[in-house]
């Protein structure tokens with residue numbers, strides 16, 4: 523359905539109230555509890571570095587560190603299930619909140635480190651010692667060898683490179699943002715269904731691409747094996 527200017531739905535207070543000219547008395551807001559995703563919710567996702575979506579949630583009003591920690595606890599309830607690294611745009615805030623609430627010691631300390639994704643890290647304060655020391659997505663001092671790999675640049679020189687794509691959530695957000703106009707019109711049930719289906723299909727696509735890539739690699743290896751054995755036979 524196309525969105526027309528000055529067209530409002532009854533559950534969208536802002537849109538309907540803006541239809542009334544200023545000289546007329548402001549209408550009473552009757553449907554106070556109608557849903558308006560743009561105003562009340564933000565969608566949070568958890569992705570694997572390869573791009574598959576692990577979980578998503580709607581947060582009421584704000585993306586607070588407490589909300590993030592509660593979401594993570596729900597998705598990773600046991601020590602065995604917890605990842606070694608969790609990359610969040612506000613990782614330093616999440617870490618601080620975990621420490622002050624006691625959750626760092628009781629839940630996360632043994633298994634997990636919170637790091638900032640590379641996209642947001644440049645905007646974090648260089649003077650924030652906690653952030654620089656514990657939330658650096660790619661420390662070059664050898665303190666997190668799993669996050670940094672040694673690679674060759676185009677001149678054959680050894681360079682340190684990030685081992686994972688820490689921006690998958692950011693990339694997913696950019697894609698989801700394209701549906702914002704449709705999502706803004708939806709009631710909670712439709713909103714949930716739509717997001718879930720889109721993320722499900724997105725993950726299916728990512729998995730299919732990975733499978734195709736793997737098969738291509740295996741076929742290439744198979745072909746080069748065949749060529750080698752052909753050469754051997756010719757000898």
Ligand SMILES: [Zn+2]
Nearest residue numbers: 614646647653
């Ligand atoms: Zn920070």
